[in-house]
Amino acid sequence: MFDTSIFERSRNRMHCNILEANCEKYLKKSKDVFDLTFLDPPFNQGKDYASHFDEMPESEYWKWMTRICKLVYDHTSDGGAIYFMQREKNVEHVLEGLRKSGWTFQNLIIWKKKTSAVPCENKFGLHFQIIAFATKGKSPRVFNKLRIDIPLLVTEKYPRPNGVYVTDVWDDIRELTSGYFAGDEALRLKNGERLHKQQSPIHLLARIILSSTKVGDSVFDPFAGTGTTLVVGKQLERNTIGTELDSANYQAILGRLAGLRESDRITKYRKYYVFTENLNEIWPAPEAIIRRLHDYQEQTQPLDVG
Ligand SMILES: C[S@@+](CC[C@H](N)C(=O)[O-])C[C@H]1O[C@@H](n2cnc3c(N)ncnc32)[C@H](O)[C@@H]1O
Numbered sequence: 001m002f003d004t005s006i007f008e009r010s011r012n013r014m015h016c017n018i019l020e021a022n023c024e025k026y027l028k029k030s031k032d033v034f035d036l037t038f039l040d041p042p043f044n045q046g047k048d049y050a051s052h053f054d055e056m057p058e059s060e061y062w063k064w065m066t067r068i069c070k071l072v073y074d075h076t077s078d079g080g081a082i083y084f085m086q087r088e089k090n091v092e093h094v095l096e097g098l099r100k101s102g103w104t105f106q107n108l109i110i111w112k113k114k115t116s117a118v119p120c121e122n123k124f125g126l127h128f129q130i131i132a133f134a135t136k137g138k139s140p141r142v143f144n145k146l147r148i149d150i151p152l153l154v155t156e157k158y159p160r161p162n163g164v165y166v167t168d169v170w171d172d173i174r175e176l177t178s179g180y181f182a183g184d185e186a187l188r189l190k191n192g193e194r195l196h197k198q199q200s201p202i203h204l205l206a207r208i209i210l211s212s213t214k215v216g217d218s219v220f221d222p223f224a225g226t227g228t229t230l231v232v233g234k235q236l237e238r239n240t241i242g243t244e245l246d247s248a249n250y251q252a253i254l255g256r257l258a259g260l261r262e263s264d265r266i267t268k269y270r271k272y273y274v275f276t277e278n279l280n281e282i283w284p285a286p287e288a289i290i291r292r293l294h295d296y297q298e299q300t301q302p303l304d305v306g
Helices: 023-029 058-074 088-100 202-212 228-235 247-258 266-273 286-293
Strands: 015-020 034-039 076-087 104-112 128-135 218-221 239-244 297-299
Touching: 015 228, 015 247, 023 058, 034 058, 034 202, 058 076, 058 088, 076 088, 076 104, 076 202, 088 104, 088 128, 202 228, 202 266, 218 228, 228 239, 228 247, 228 266, 239 247
Parallel strands: 015 239, 015 297, 034 076, 034 218, 218 239
Antiparallel strands: 076 128, 104 128
């Protein structure tokens, strides 16, 4: 029986926990409280998931999403945040689901993914995904105004001495792709194929976690996939917990957490955020983090969810 809070049990210690579990069952049984949740579910577009049927009747799918939003809401601290990622065509469902489950809408983030658009026959090609940011109650308990050091554009004469604030259009984070521009970040099988086609970029999670939490806060990912949220949260000294249904993904997450790959290191993005006023507070300097990393515990929790 899963009856005590992981965060409660791990008081004063940073924790990073991945559970091989159905998120809904876990949420119904656990007493954990989160300050931030990143919700990146299967999009119900007939993708090939080993442990999940991705072609549910539409109304059933959105009822499920709304139930998850409500359960997460019940586990969220006052002012805590949710970032719900979806396809642009589902924006109405997303906003409705969040509203019905009690969340207060803050922003609709447009993630323009820097990759080529998906071509369409009779309408404009698709070039972005949405991320709805909402909070429990009107005011966020934490909102860090990040400033980024954007490169000089050809239309501008002088570089900005203090960078610019991050807005609701995120066009500076590249989606992980296959092919020539794939880079090293995507996890791959021995035959070179991607382990998980929906793996989120570490930079995306770094931005979300830095915007809506402080060091020591708790971050939850119900659909952990390859564990990107945990990998990033751990480096930023946040307590993290994720649930993942698929055994192979779960094993991959354990491996990814056990030895940090060079390509998973978020320190390469720190300079980009250098104009953020409270950067040292929300993103401890790398030397301090390395010193404390050994205090971290990765552990799996036996979970009886019936
Ligand atoms: C879109 S992917 C998430 C990708 C993730 N953001 C990453 O960076 O890898 C959704 C994941 O949810 C998992 N999943 C599907 N149904 C689930 C459930 N009921 N509980 C927990 N995980 C589930 C799938 O196996 C899949 O890995």
